[in-house]
Amino acid sequence: MSQYPMTARGAQMLRDELNELKTKTRPRIIESIAEAREHGDLKENAEYHAAREQQSFCEGRIQDIEGKLSNAQIIDVTKMENTGKVIFGTTVTILNVDSDEETTYRIVGDDEADIKNNLISVNSPIARGLIGKELDDTVTIQTPSGTVEVEIIEVEYI
Structure with missing residues (x-):
């Protein structure tokens, strides 16, 4: 994969977002999924499906940020x-x-x-x-x- 140019400020913004996703957003979504599971039938459980969709989006964004940071060429x-x-x-x-x-x-x-x-x-x-x-x-x-x-x-x- 090629280098991804980024300013020092931009890299810090991505690190902050990654930290937020891993420490706050991801645990909140996991909690929502567990809560929705307790409501019973998962086939017709809109809360469960919405939480799973959020989880998918969150995990995708985490992977995206980690990929960018691992290939970042930080230019100051x-x-x-x-x-x-x-x-x-x-x-x-x-x-x-x-x-x-x-x-x-x-x-x-x-x-x-x-x-x-x-x-x-x-x-x-x-x-x-x-x-x-x-x-x-x-x-x-x-x-x-x-x-x-x-x-x-x-x-x-x-």
């Missing part, structure tokens, strides 16, 4: 020298050449991406267009809404 840009080059984990401020609109994005792994908080996936069109470029470069990015020309005005390794 705060420990790197800022060369002005856009790489995974950097915070980039861009200026839309057409609209003069400034936007700041942090390039993160897929699990951390949250556009409302300006966290974009390394696999997004904007991130793919910016990675490898440097401070003061003008870049043409192909987005789902069309072509956008931006200038990189700040690159932070924070």
